[in-house]
Amino acid sequence: MNFSDFEFDEALKLRLDSLYSQNRQPHAIVIEGADEEKCEQLSTFLTMRAVCRAENKPCGKCEQCIKAKEQAHPDIYYAQPEKKSQIYSIEQMRDIIENASIRPNEADIKIFVFRNAEKRLLPVVQNSFLKLLEEPPQNCLFLLLCKNSKGLLNTILSRCTVITVKGDESFGEEAISLAKIIAEGTVAPSEWQLLSAFSGFTDRKLADETLAVLTVIFRDCVAVSRGIKARIDAELAIKLGKRITTGMALQLVEATEQARQKILQNVNMDLLSAFLSGEYRRIIWQR
Ligand SMILES: [Zn+2]
Structure with a gap:
């Protein structure tokens, strides 16, 4: 070809x-x-x-x-x-x-x-x-x-x-920092941290971009465990990797993609946050 x-x-x-x-x-x-x-x-x-x-x-x-x-x-x-x-x-x-x-x-x-x-x-x-x-x-x-x-x-x-076809994945600073806070929140003992992180979802565009960054962060957890370079933040990926197994990471990516689909369907931001924090907690904490 x-x-x-x-x-x-x-x-x-x-x-x-x-x-x-x-x-x-x-x-x-x-x-x-x-x-x-x-x-x-x-x-x-x-x-x-x-x-x-x-x-x-x-x-x-x-x-x-x-x-x-x-x-x-x-x-x-x-x-x-x-x-x-x-x-x-x-x-x-x-x-x-x-x-x-x-x-x-x-x-x-x-x-x-x-x-x-x-x-x-x-x-x-x-x-x-x-x-x-x-x-x-x-x-x-x-x-x-x-x-x-x-x-x-x-x-x-x-x-x-x-x-x-993947788009040009150069993410904005705001989306990256918000995604990092959410990612940290997924492994925090209290659910409160995750819910307050989601309060940063003020508009659809930012929410969608943040979720795109999150899928990369979750994939990074798997990547670093296999010796592949992290694309967003290596330190964070290693930290998350201690709590998140490969199986969990894939489920997290799946849940995040579902949430992005909901944004396309114009779901309201509160429902989106509730859905995601519920899914993330269920996957990581098996609740
Ligand atoms: Zn030709």
């Missing part, structure tokens, strides 16, 4: 390499990630790779690659939402289903890209799309871009390959 011109991190490159090993082409891929630009970049990469005929795909230089890169390839269809409602309509999906069975023009494959899929594909439209995924036409690739794949029906997800 040729990654030049693309700034993918090592984890993503590995994922793509293994996905395309033995030259297999998945027929439906969900690209999820908060960083729209990065998701878009991956989408472009995948369309180029699919149409390129060079040995080391995507070569980035052939006519097929260039057209894909400029989003001007006749076999790559970017679904356009309805102007007023901003959704992909059922009629549109019908057209796409029909179109998918027609042979491609220039490439050996037809590609359909849906941006903002979790918002623009209503469940009823996802259901009609599902029929297409159940018996995918030959030589078609469907790309669904979304912030969070949990917004799509499970029946759709089970027929897709999901690739998560």
Whole structure:
């Protein structure tokens, strides 16, 4: 695979390499990630790779690659939402289903890209799309871009390959220091410390960023126990590691991700704090 011109991190490159090993082409891929630009970049990469005929795909230089890169390839269809409602309509999906069975023009494959899929594909439209995924036409690739794949029906997800694109994880000072206080609170004997730490959740954006830092801190506990460098704070990771086992760390990450999902669903901050402190205490103190 040729990654030049693309700034993918090592984890993503590995994922793509293994996905395309033995030259297999998945027929439906969900690209999820908060960083729209990065998701878009991956989408472009995948369309180029699919149409390129060079040995080391995507070569980035052939006519097929260039057209894909400029989003001007006749076999790559970017679904356009309805102007007023901003959704992909059922009629549109019908057209796409029909179109998918027609042979491609220039490439050996037809590609359909849906941006903002979790918002623009209503469940009823996802259901009609599902029929297409159940018996995918030959030589078609469907790309669904979304912030969070949990917004799509499970029946759709089970027929897709999901690739998560990590955002640029440079965190703000405020989020880092708040996350550290919360992390310390999880191992403190009294629940009070944890609850008062959560009072720092004044707005959604800060709360979400703080939780993102927390997932890294919990992962750091596992990392340092295996001799890998901590990304946030080595001293803290060692301290937490004395109380938090690997199994607990993974549960803590899971609970934190669930909480981030709740932020997306507009939960209020008090409920969020109550949920998290309850989960953290249960996991660490087995209550
Ligand atoms: Zn090419």
